[in-house]
């Protein structure tokens with residue numbers, strides 16, 4: 001995307017540890033090749049953006065992030081398309097305020113790193129994916145991460161085939177993987193996390209739910225069931241991050257799929273637990289960790305009934 005008027009002045013060309021240059025190609029909406037699968041593509045509007053985004057300036061509520069909006073390309077009904085605007089919107093939604101600088105997408109990794117924001121090649125949900133190639137680079141929001149692929153959402157600027165909002169699955173082995181991930185404010189949703197002050201041989205572990213909170217992993221068998229299914233982590237984090245970004249949801253346990261009692265099989269005993277917690281926030285039966293035990297959890301349990309459990313992707317993308 002292009003934000004020609006917004007190139008920041010005179011950043012020195014110092015190399016920053018962790019920042020990679022343009023090595024990978026930018027994927028486009030509708031792409032189905034090269035390890036990229038299009039999950040959603042809206043060539044004109046914002047239906048694939050998610051998180052309530054609709055391409056209007058008012059969504060920024062006066063935040064400085066809204067300064068990106070004016071540089072977008074025209075969308076329907078006075079809206080604008082712009083990859084940096086969309087990334088800014090998601091960061092604002094996650095509570096990350098305007099950092100006081102603006103730049104084209106190809107400058108975001110360098111600019112962030114120069115201000116002590118971690119930049120590397122490790123995707124985490126909530127981080128910003130960044131490509132340095134093309135005329136002005138590209139940025140996207142990381143929605144989901146597994147050990148084999150990532151899911152990103154972005155809004156493209158340029159006219160033609162790639163205009164519009166899109167959600168893409170990109171295999172980690174793909175040449176279209178982002179060059180960098182910028183960790184402004186990761187949410188860790190779906191991942192396993194631990195505390196860096198925990199000195200026990202078997203550290204306490206949690207899975208971060210779609211509700212943005214930590215849910216306790218009650219046994220090593222559940223832990224390995226999650227890891228073996230491609231759930232990423234553990235990310236070992238300081239208490240400042242655990243307490244402020246992903247607070248504990250007391251009394252709620254993470255399960256591996258529909259196996260709510262952790263005995264390695266999904267059957268009537270698990271169904272009984274789910275029924276007993278129906279309509280509540282749940283202790284053991286909130287399978288998709290969204291804060292409520294309801295038909296979505298039942299649907300997962302039923303799909304695994306009579307089988308060994310399989311971990312669900314959180315958030316589902």
Ligand SMILES: [Ca+2]
Nearest residue numbers: 259261263265
């Ligand atoms: Ca069971």
Ligand SMILES: [Ca+2]
Nearest residue numbers: 286288290292
């Ligand atoms: Ca649920």
